[in-house]
Amino acid sequence: MRTMGKKPLKLDERIWLIDNFDMQMGQRTGTYVIDEEELTLVETGPSPSVKHVKAGLSELGFSLEKVKYIIVTHVHLDHAGGAGLLLRDCPNAVVVVHPRGERHLADPKKLAAGARGVYGDSFEELFEPIVAIPKERLLVKTEGDTLQIGTDTILQFLDTPGHAKHHFSIYDPVSNGIFTGDTVGIRYEKLIHSGVDFYLPTTSPNHFDPKAMKHSIDRVKRMNVDRIYFGHFGMTEDVSLALDQVERWLNLFVAEGEKVFAQGKGYDELANRMLQEVQHHLRDQGIADDHDIYVIINLDMQISALGIMDFLQKNNGKH
Structure with missing residues (x-):
């Protein structure tokens, strides 16, 4: 997989990846676009990334009115911080979130305070504005739940803690792939360009639990998926290599x-x-x-x- 410029990256006939330029860095976080009858996004990045998400959708020929589902794997701000801001311009969309994350998107004060403690003086530049989401526009999904986004496409949700307690992963049966957010690690796209496949766990505070993370990794191993779609950054088909490294x-x-x-x-x-x-x-x-x-x-x-x-x-x- 290669990322060129600011244009969305085509992963297959129905899934694209928009670079969020998180922290003004390319290939750091991304938004996946699933082109189905119900146009679905996975992750938004933080609020400063929303302009890149909008530009990417426009490049693909999708109006913001067409977006139906915005799924966030967990509510850490580098993945979901821009959800409220993006939702303002997506009148027909709802945000899909883990049950433990729902209250934080509806009232993000505690979430913002936690991130401010980690990022300090850089917080405003990296994450503001953080926009609360009305509860009626939040859709909670948890272990075993499904979401039909196309006639033959039913996404499946799996509770995958370890990185965060408010974390799920999303299985896409059409590609036999899984969107894993941060639970099974980070993929370093810049090293792929240098000929090195490299993956590391991400163990940020304050919900990190190594046993839970290992359980989530083992669960993905047992699923025998063909692809992992990482929150950071991009897709791999070398599933065993990635999981073993992490x-x-x-x-x-x-x-x-x-x-x-x-x-x-x-x-x-x-x-x-x-x-x-x-x-x-x-x-x-x-x-x-x-x-x-x-x-x-x-x-x-x-x-x-x-x-x-x-x-x-x-x-x-x-x-």
Whole structure:
């Protein structure tokens, strides 16, 4: 798969991917467009990404009036923060959300406060405005629920915690693919361009749970899907490779976190150790330390280390 410019990427005859340019970075987050009788979007990105979603839909020839469903895998702001803003211009749409996420989209104050604590002074630039969604325009789906978006297309919802408690994944039977948000990790598109398939878990605070994440990974493994559609970023058909990598790095990162916790050190020490492990691995793959992927990976290690240390503090250093 290759991403060129700002045009939506065609994954097959019915699914497209719009680059959200989250944090003004390409290939960071994306919005999937499923071209069915009921036009369906998966993820919106944060509010500053909404202009890119609109431009992408226009490029594909879809009016905002045609959008019927906006599905968010979970309510973290880099995936769902723009849902309220986008919904204002999609008069016929509803937002589909996990039951644990519904109240946060209806009243996002607590969600915003949590993100502000992580992102600090960068919060406004990255996420504002965060628009509340009227409850009548929220549609809750949970484990085992379905959503018919076409005559022969019925999406299926799976509760997949680990990254967040308010997280579901969406199985698409037509492509035998699954939209996994953040539960089974991150795909680094920029490294794909350099010839390296690379996937890492994302363990951000404050719901990270390694056992739940492993269970979700194992569940996707057992489904024998042909594709994973990642929230960050893009689609892979190398499903086993992706899931095995994420599980291996998850075990390594948590084990390293336990050592750091036992030594009485902080998340910054863990982030540095995690980064060193990644750099060592990528050097062996021919990736230089000054590759621009590290703009993203540095941030990911900081946030993931926060989540691991938060989990260990809540559980006395053990998982």
